Amino acid sequence: MTTTTSPRVLEHPTRDQIRLEEVLHALSDAVRLRIVRDLAREKTELSCSYFDLPVTKSTTTHHFRVLRESGVVQQMYRGTTKLNVLRRDDLDALFPGLLDSVLAAAGAQAGREGETA
Numbered sequence: 001m002t003t004t005t006s007p008r009v010l011e012h013p014t015r016d017q018i019r020l021e022e023v024l025h026a027l028s029d030a031v032r033l034r035i036v037r038d039l040a041r042e043k044t045e046l047s048c049s050y051f052d053l054p055v056t057k058s059t060t061t062h063h064f065r066v067l068r069e070s071g072v073v074q075q076m077y078r079g080t081t082k083l084n085v086l087r088r089d090d091l092d093a094l095f096p097g098l099l100d101s102v103l104a105a106a107g108a109q110a111g112r113e114g115e116t117a
Helices: 020-027 030-042 057-070 088-094 098-112
Strands: 073-078 081-086
Touching: 020 030, 020 057, 020 098, 030 057, 030 073, 030 081, 030 098, 057 073, 057 081, 088 098
Parallel strands: none
Antiparallel strands: 073 081
């Protein structure tokens, strides 16, 4: 992991430190998968407040931390806003096809359950 030098710099694993089992764990939760689906769909940096999640603010923070520490997302501050971006290039390089397969399966499941997103 990178060393944190200030509270505004968040730790992220390098590409070589990303582990499949941690990525799969991060993607196994419905709330985190929803976050990843939104990031993949929007293809841009999104603030934490963009996501309307059915959990408390502290639980939302936990979910973003799991995604960041597993290497699924990168978080950075712009002013006082924490932005999130999917680490698609890293994930595709390490685990070709994994993210696309998970997103396709999640989309199919959402369609069966009548979700719109």
